[in-house]
Amino acid sequence: EDKVVQSPLSLVVHEGDTVTLNCSYEVTNFRSLLWYKQEKKAPTFLFMLTSSGIEKKSGRLSSILDKKELFSILNITATQTGDSAIYLCAAPRGGGADGLTFGKGTHLIIQP
Amino acid sequence: DGGITQSPKYLFRKEGQNVTLSCEQNLNHDAMYWYRQDPGQGLRLIYYSQIVNDFQKGDIAEGYSVSREKKESFPLTVTSAQKNPTAFYLCASSPGLLEQYFGPGTRLTVT
Numbered sequence: 001e002d003k004v005v006q007s008p009l010s011l012v013v014h015e016g017d018t019v020t021l022n023c024s025y026e027v028t029n030f031r032s033l034l035w036y037k038q039e040k041k042a043p044t045f046l047f048m049l050t051s052s053g054i055e056k057k058s059g060r061l062s063s064i065l066d067k068k069e070l071f072s073i074l075n076i077t078a079t080q081t082g083d084s085a086i087y088l089c090a091a092p093r094g095g096g097a098d099g100l101t102f103g104k105g106t107h108l109i110i111q112p
Numbered sequence: 113d114g115g116i117t118q119s120p121k122y123l124f125r126k127e128g129q130n131v132t133l134s135c136e137q138n139l140n141h142d143a144m145y146w147y148r149q150d151p152g153q154g155l156r157l158i159y160y161s162q163i164v165n166d167f168q169k170g171d172i173a174e175g176y177s178v179s180r181e182k183k184e185s186f187p188l189t190v191t192s193a194q195k196n197p198t199a200f201y202l203c204a205s206s207p208g209l210l211e212q213y214f215g216p217g218t219r220l221t222v223t
Binding site: 006009034036041042043044048088093097099100103104105 | 143145147152153154155156157160162168170202206208210211212213214215216217
């Protein structure tokens, strides 16, 4: 059975801090790992990682995958209150198009 | 304006009633998915469909049913057999082995 585990489950920091969110996985026929941000409603796509060691960046957010150790991290630098959300990590079930297996998410709260 | 729509946004039902949640997409995606989200939990897959007139059970299909008669539409019925139907339901679509795009969700409350 595919498994995705995120840590920590919740995190409270102050505006301006840097945070690192963790995601480990055990997935049959691994192809990719995805990160989503969820603010009360629909998750919005952040990154898809397929290659080990290659960092993906978007503004203050970045993510990297380690296929040898089976984990990924999501970094957010100079956090802002608008970064408060649930961050979800997911992997395609069985490596294909049969839906995603999600972790429980990290609930990030940025205090002013 | 391309995207995924779900309706209604909020739904209240009495225990023992079946209820159908709507999901429509105009992204021309072949694959569509239904997930359920409970507080403190990630999303769990209920059903998915990779092509019209075909669908597969996900991890928690018991008490749910779906149909896929049109490419654009993938309605989910929550039946009275579902023991804990109160949850946030999310529909998604995907062009293939790529990221999934989510609708705004339907919050179902059964009392």
